[in-house]
């Protein structure tokens with residue numbers, strides 16, 4: 001028996017075959033070969049002022065205004081036009097495509113993140129940036145959730161005391177899409193948007209996962225809520241940032 005999603009995928013595969021954006025090989029949006037060639041070990045900048053550094057930590061002057069300890073990204077979407085196009089495509093495409101692609105380079109990316117120093121080894125919970133249930137129903141999936149699960153599966157092999165939680169950080173306000181708003185509107189939009197549902201505190205170290213980090217307002221707000229709930233340090237892992 002086929003499930004609805006599989007039938008849709010099957011029809012899509014037949015009607016709209018996909019080709020690698022870089023080398024035009026049929027079958028994938030970005031083939032493993034091209035993805036590997038583009039990957040330069042990850043992007044590490046201060047989450048606030050975007051100054052490049054070794055491990056993605058907030059620089060000394062920015063720490064006072066950042067709830068995030070550090071952020072690391074697979075790619076810089078300003079510098080990599082293929083990645084910018086992929087992000088646009090995946091936002092409105094079926095989950096299956098996105099997950100296979102990013103899982104190919106996850107391993108190498110995560111290795112370079114932990115090599116950079118300053119990232120936690122235990123007492124970690126991996127949490128995806130949540131979508132509002134209404135938006136998730138519209139889209140059929142939360143790409144951050146798929147990415148986070150993937151990262152968890154890799155990290156749990158060599159990290160102890162590591163958990164995955166996609167239930168307790170919730171988006172309770174249905175907001176306009178951040179991408180269409182200016183900075184001031186983004187902050188208003190995010191006010192009271194997230195809650196930590198659980199009565200007990202989250203673990204000391206949280207790794208928040210999302211697809212894109214632009215102004216960082218969404219991730220900073222999630223980090224603020226998690227710290228208010230008792231987390232000590234919140235780190236961010238994303239596919240792409242500027």
Ligand SMILES: [Zn+2]
Nearest residue numbers: 020023031034
């Ligand atoms: Zn290719």
Ligand SMILES: [Zn+2]
Nearest residue numbers: 046049059062
């Ligand atoms: Zn900074």
